[in-house]
Amino acid sequence: MSRPQEPHRPFLSFGNPFRMISPKGSYLSPKLLALLNTFEETLAGRIKKLKPEGREDVLRLSWMRFAMETLCGIHTDIKSLITALELPVCDWDEKWIDVYLDNSVKLLDICIAFSSEISRLKQGHLFLQCVLHNLGGASSKQFVRARSSLDGWRQHIASKNPRLDNCFCVMDGLVQTLDLPKIKNSSKGKVLMRAMYGVKVVTLLVCSIFAATFSGSAKRLIDLKVPETYLWAEAFADLQTFVNTESRSICSSGSVTVLKELEAVDSGVKKLYPIVQDGADPVEAEVLQDSTSDLGESSEKLSQGLDLLAKEVDRFFQIVLTGRDALLCNLRIGGNISDQVRANKNVEGPTVR
Template structure:
């Protein structure tokens, strides 16, 4: 009934000849782009809510979104196996995904190591809470020193992301140019290239938000320009532009704490530590009472660290599976 009047694939792929693309692949790409558009739109911060961004809740949703995106791309890339061999351009697309995704795995490792480091800081506070009678400001000093330390694996993320963005654009324009010269021969590959670009540009941008948060520097936030032909063809393009336009001013306008970055969930712990530290210095007799809200904040923060850690590891596993499945395509 839905297809009785208009063929939806003509709107999605307005080229005159789609003979080289199977209807099933066209259906999957259409489904993938609809899903990608919805995933990006759900991550766009709301104008009227300043607390919905740069929180662990947002970061967890972002990682789960990327998991779905990479799984969706894997389905698109591996479904159309009726051809007798993989074309040279399709092989290039597979190699492009494998190459860039290998560096994405390194970035996942950097993020999880930073989450582990941050959570280790909570351990210092929990040790201090375990024996309130012997509590001393030195316990808080250790926490402050640890939180102010640098994580070498996270400091290089911005440089890696910029390099990957340049590599992505170079590969895209090079392959697109070659495919355009023999358009009918490579119609299927152009569809796959568009899907691959959507996966990677979305992943790199979200990773750059993580990098900006963890390194306490908005300089690590990428601004990615979508190719003109992509803006006209890809339905997710408008949602992605909106995400970038909403995130950038929110990141710039967020005060960057000298020690703790822009992750808002840390603010309650930071504030509690400062109040408790001042009370210790002043010899306040009600330290136990002051510890309780801080203990609760530390507990909640540790739970959130654990959730985003698991979400990041889930993405790591998803990318590994996707790489294996896409690479096997070369052997069919």
């Protein structure tokens, strides 16, 4: 049974951030302009490479892993830019610090939610291993065990992860912070805020796609409208339109799963289940063997893909965490850290095994 078409979220526009952070009459030195252009050109290149080659690559673990690798690269780029700007933390406006710390803890929460879902999917692999083990023999008792494991896998995959619901709320909060603080007297600050806008927009898009993939619903996909003044705006719009359109199409198809590797496993389970349920006669023995082999191959691809994705999510978590820790450390050295900032220091790490 197909699901009703889910409504599209409206494009979210926040005025013209370029005008907001580079008001009329402002001036950027050739050095600052070169740093900004280099950052934005690099960001545009990363976004272009992130666009899947074809429809079949959307919502696939290999693409999701590359997307997380791209986020790691982008967040590393912003760290390098901050260093090149030679803008000491003591010169940061308090509003910038508040936004940075708030955004970073939200990103850490999102990583934890994704890690939790990856861990849950990996636990489902245990059911499949039991199925394959029991189908190695031909006794009726083993068939009963295999059927029980198949039922267990179906129930496990159909269950929901409450952390993902919280993830959507966190992303909504990040969207609200795209309205950047106004910069008045700092050219370096304008460059920093403009670059951070790009980082946040791309991060939000990727996280939105991940959440839609894991939840099987495109209802909460985010559409962001970026002003054309950014060198990466066209590449971003192209990526967002392509991936969001395909994601909505896949999610509205009525499938239990939308992740491609998980869908392949589910298809194998559906082929195998009737044979295991009724018992395989001599005529179906070859069909059973082929179906078991196919399920083993698809489940192994899923498991390996989840392992690789988990590593990239954890790497992204560590990049965000170390950047946050570095800022907090510099604030302490400068004697400019509040009790509230200290309270935000303790963050739970992702737990993917």
